Amino acid sequence: MGAGAIGIVRMTGPRALEICDRLFASPSGARLDEAVSHTLHYGVIRDPAGGEPVDEVLVAVMRAPATYTREDIVEVDCHGGPVAQQRILSLFLDAGAMLATPGEFTRRAFINGRIDLAQAESVAQVVSAKTEAGLKVAMSQLEGGLSREIGDIRRDILGVLASVEAGIDFADEDIEELDRGLAGSRLAGIEKRITELVDSAFVGTVLSEGVQTAIVGKPNVGKSSLLNALLMRERAIVTETPGTTRDTIEEIINVRGIPLKLIDTAGMRPAGDAVEQIGVERSRRAIQEADLILCLFDGSRHEDDHDRALLTSLPAERTVYVINKSDLFRGRAPAFNQGLLPSQPVVISALTRQGIKELKEKVAELVLGGCLPPLEGPIVTRERHRRLLEQGAAALAHAQQGLRVGLGEELIAEELRTALSALGEITGEEIVEDLLDVIFQEFCIGK
Ligand SMILES: Nc1nc2c(ncn2[C@@H]2O[C@H](COP(=O)(O)OP(=O)(O)OP(=O)(O)O)[C@@H](O)[C@H]2O)c(=O)[nH]1
Ligand SMILES: [Mg+2]
Structure with a gap:
């Protein structure tokens, strides 16, 4: 928090409007609770204890689900001095709000399904980008470039998995046998796409860090x-x-x-x-x-x-x-x-x-190596993503090896599931709570 022309205190959640109404007074007496979504309201924030005005403000009302977090959000534009912002913040806390943890707004956007995990992670990178090229890569990830590529790759793996599992489920029946050569070459193609992403990681790290x-x-x-x-x-x-x-x-x-x-x-x-x-x-x-x-x-x-x-x-x-x-x-x-x-x-x-x-x-x-590579395709910018991609590629390599040496379908299917879950961790399909804490720790409070 520093001094600026305007400061914003924002609140998200089902009770955001109600809590803000306890402190906000508009000249017409209109309540935010009844306001239309995505409208701006002039008024003052008063200390409910003595009714003393704290600051003159504009309040933006944004109702779920068309918001950053998919919850109701109010944003109070107040004067930018640290004292005014701090007073309003503590009045909100007294009125029943709770202080956000680092990255909590973005975390809620992820939990509520508005963006996936790779997109959520890119938000921190958009904020901290140091060059235009770095910003461009982060923005492309925020728009879902990397997520789409991962989604495509996972779909292709699922296709191969389906044909492998068909061999397991109908082992006694007279069903066409798994074409191991075909499955192997499909997996080789998928592995190559993953490796290309891994190779992009160097550029990505250079641009972001x-x-x-x-x-x-x-x-x-x-x-x-x-x-x-x-x-x-x-x-x-x-x-x-x-x-x-x-x-x-x-x-x-x-x-x-x-x-x-x-x-x-x-x-x-x-x-x-x-x-x-x-x-x-x-x-x-x-x-x-x-x-x-x-x-x-x-x-x-x-x-x-x-x-x-x-x-x-x-x-x-x-x-x-x-x-x-x-x-x-x-x-x-x-x-x-x-x-x-x-x-x-x-x-x-x-x-x-x-x-x-x-x-x-x-x-x-x-x-x-001379010039910036074209920044059009998806670029991996995080060590976490690179590691998971490598795990995925390794599992696919094991599966191909298994196909060649005549390993049972169950074991090959297991490798494919390992690859799927590694890639799923990038976009957050498969995720554990602890990991979220680590990821959002590097966000600032209020983002
Ligand atoms: N003629 C000339 N003098 C230079 C040049 N670069 C630096 N100097 C001079 O060399 C002296 C040392 O420069 P610094 O930049 O302080 O050197 P440094 O390597 O940082 O020195 P330390 O911090 O003591 O290790 C200064 O008097 C500079 O003006 C140059 O290109 N030409
Ligand atoms: Mg020196």
Whole structure:
């Protein structure tokens, strides 16, 4: 909750209108209880204790089932200050309402069947999207893109399951035997569709969570200057004194639709004082946790043992090597020996911003193999979904194997049911209460 022009206190449930009526007074004396659905009403909220006016408001009345939660909803537009909102909220609570848990509105929308679980999960992603591409993927999931694909796949599995079960039920009768070759090839086709979804998960995670990118290097090579150049503002303190950055600094930038979570670290060197030691320790951790590392060297100086030690400690496959301060050796080769580096470096000047564009290109190339894949098809954005898809694909692979080696129909049917229930957990057809708690925990209150 913060200060804004307008704040909204919202309430959902069968008694929402009745509770609001106890506090709301319109000039005409009209009651919200009798209002037509989807109408807006001017009035004041009064403290029922002394009748004192708390705030001047507009109240939106939305009746079930055409609402976010499929229940009656009232939304009170009040003044945006935290005090007014807090007063109205506590008056509601006194009048019989109960405080929402994180994500409770969306959870009710799921429980009441307005959206499925994958759609509900995407709501949090729409709210937290960091780039337009991330928003687009989240919106497509909210509109049911992923759910439809999962539904199609489940229907196809059910088709195969039906033919397998026919073999079980009528074992003694003279019914056509299961065509194992045909069933196997249908399952192979379905497995491939699932695998394609699993493969999309990498892009999905990158777009929704961002790429953790650590800027590392010796003290004074220009790490903070690079952060500022990428951000296009003076975020981090830059000085000529080595050891300027003591703590890690994080900022998000957008590189061709990919959110990069940039982490400026303390220069790596056998540390001086205690504060610097902690900073260096944090840098080590940042390197370990990073998806991508920008390893920076001062091109105007010769390499030394610290540079060599740093190079051996970095994973080359997720590192982009950057030679900085090109303005100091313009037109000439850098003093730093590039032959030491496992791959071609990008030469930049954080001071003049020369080469920054090329660096961004290189990063985009490394992260997504050149360009963003088309965002049209469904894209998996959650680890939970990816794991369940993998379980489904594995069960289908077992079933195909079973068909080949002549395993009994019962056992094959069992594998198919495992696949069905894994996929069903994505959309929430098969769900346990605990899982809902975990999922909605990451929502904010009021969403
Ligand atoms: N000529 C030139 N100087 C630069 C360039 N980039 C950074 N510097 C200078 O190098 C010095 C150190 O820059 P910082 O960005 O603070 O370096 P750092 O790597 O963050 O240093 P620590 O935080 O101490 O580890 C400053 O005096 C910068 O102005 C560059 O491209 N060209
Ligand atoms: Mg610094």
